[in-house]
Amino acid sequence: MLLLTEDDVRQLLTMEMTIEAVEEGLRQQAREHAHNISRGRCQTERVMLHLMGGSIRNPEMVGYKAYTTCREGARFHVGLFDGMTGAPLALMHGDWLGQMRTGAASGVASKYMARPDSESVGIYGSGKQARTQLLAICKVLPIRRIRAFSPNETRRKAFAAEMSELCRCEVEPVARPEQAARDMDVVVTATTSRQPVLHGNWLAEGTHLNVVGSNFLHKAEIDMDTIRRCRNIVVDSKEQARLEAGDLVQALEEVSLRWTEVHELNQVVVGKYPGRHHSEDITLFKSIGIGLEDVAVASRVYAKAKQAGMGKEVDF
Numbered sequence: 001m002l003l004l005t006e007d008d009v010r011q012l013l014t015m016e017m018t019i020e021a022v023e024e025g026l027r028q029q030a031r032e033h034a035h036n037i038s039r040g041r042c043q044t045e046r047v048m049l050h051l052m053g054g055s056i057r058n059p060e061m062v063g064y065k066a067y068t069t070c071r072e073g074a075r076f077h078v079g080l081f082d083g084m085t086g087a088p089l090a091l092m093h094g095d096w097l098g099q100m101r102t103g104a105a106s107g108v109a110s111k112y113m114a115r116p117d118s119e120s121v122g123i124y125g126s127g128k129q130a131r132t133q134l135l136a137i138c139k140v141l142p143i144r145r146i147r148a149f150s151p152n153e154t155r156r157k158a159f160a161a162e163m164s165e166l167c168r169c170e171v172e173p174v175a176r177p178e179q180a181a182r183d184m185d186v187v188v189t190a191t192t193s194r195q196p197v198l199h200g201n202w203l204a205e206g207t208h209l210n211v212v213g214s215n216f217l218h219k220a221e222i223d224m225d226t227i228r229r230c231r232n233i234v235v236d237s238k239e240q241a242r243l244e245a246g247d248l249v250q251a252l253e254e255v256s257l258r259w260t261e262v263h264e265l266n267q268v269v270v271g272k273y274p275g276r277h278h279s280e281d282i283t284l285f286k287s288i289g290i291g292l293e294d295v296a297v298a299s300r301v302y303a304k305a306k307q308a309g310m311g312k313e314v315d316f
Contacts, residue, residue, distance in 0.1 A: 001316040002302065004092035008311055012304045013097060015135050018104040018297050023269060025056055025296030026108065026236075030266040033057040036292035037064075038240040039215075046070050054292030056299060060084050063295040065094055078298045088316050090302045094294065097301065101293045103132025105236060105265070106210040109285035110186055111140040112268045113232065113275035114208035118185035119144045124177065124197045124221070125190035126150040126159035129212060131166075133188045137210075138167045141186065146171040149180035150191075178202045189213050189221040200225030205280040212287040215244040227251040231281035232274070236265050237290045244288050 004012075028034035037053040053064035060083030067076040076094035081087065110118075118141045123130055126148060137143060146163065148171055150156040160173040174180055181187050181202035189198050191213040198209075200223060209230070213221045227233070227248065235241040238259065241248065251257035265285065267273040276283045305311045 001088045001314055002090040002305060002311040003314055004090060004301065004305055004311045006093035006095055008305065009092055009301055010096050012301050012308070012310065013100055013297070015100065015104065015107075015132070015139055017300055017304075018100040019107045019136060019139060021296045021300045022101055022104040022293050023108045025292050026266040026269045028056055028058065029292060030270040030272065034292055034296070036237055036240075036290045038237060038243065039291070052291030052294070054290070054295040055083060056292070056296055057083070059299055059303070061089070061295060061299045063298060065098070065291055065294040067094065078294055080295070080298055080302055090298070090311075092298060092301060097297055098289070098294065099128050099132045101297045102129055102212060102287065102289055103136035104297070105287050105289070105293055106133050106188065106212060106285065107136030107140045108269065109210060109234065109265055109287070110137050110208060113234065113283045113285060114141060114186050115206055115276070115279055117142070118208065120184045121146045121186045121188065122180035122184035123148050123188045123190065124150070124180055125213065126152070126155045127190065127192075130159065130188070130190040131163065133190050133210065133212065134163050134167055137186060137188070138169070143167065144169050147174050147180045147184065148172070149174050149177050186210070191221055193221055194219045196220055196223040198222045198226060200227070200229045203229060203282055205282065207282050209282070209284040210287060211247050211284060214246045215288045217244060217246045217249055219246040220249065222247050224250055224254075224256065226284075227257055229282045230284040232276055232283040233257070233262050233286065234265050234268055234284065235262055235286045236288055236293070238262060238264055240288050240290060241286065245286050247286055
């Protein structure tokens, strides 16, 4: 088995590689060549364990991601097995990998659901998930300007300065939340908020939304008006969204939205469902994060590590 540290993964994994892996994994899923295992959770008084997994056909691999969360932080790892023999192939740290695949999923959604001439992004949040959201979206769309809001002035200014350099375009820190949404082509929520940070009356026609911060039913980053204004609502897994998509709960309870109106991103990737019908539509990708995406990305990391002679081989 090959052991890969967090530093190994950071050296090996690029955003282009991650987007390609996520898109191909979803394409295989749409053709029933890949499968996802929805996240399960259990906990003690202090620690929660999260487990998820999936399989892909090309290359033949199965795997899982496991992580714990507690007051002290989160710890992630991904395990890969040969899809033909069941032999263990790799165990790798999964923090950076998870951040990158979450950003890449929004990148794939933006590629297929945003207007192709989209030039501006508004983002809520200034943490590690917000960083990879911008990195991915800037890879798939001709982004020229970004507005960033978070309630902490020092953090949002530091985030804007950092991302201006990484994204090679102007990132403007804004002091009022509505400024990150008004007249933006793409809007991203990547926060830890339990209450809506984005309101639908701030959105211009034609906006695409990536809503990524919540994967618990009691948390929502967007309000009901946002849901009502969306023509296309897409998730990465309907099965998992029923358990975790807190942003959709109120609309479903009030029957403003039905599950039959919600589609999966893999269907958009292969053209079975349109990312948008008209240029003026508001579209929404509700990201939860699925194990299939982790396995697809980890398989690329493993292959690149073997080619580069990185990592530590151990008997298992």
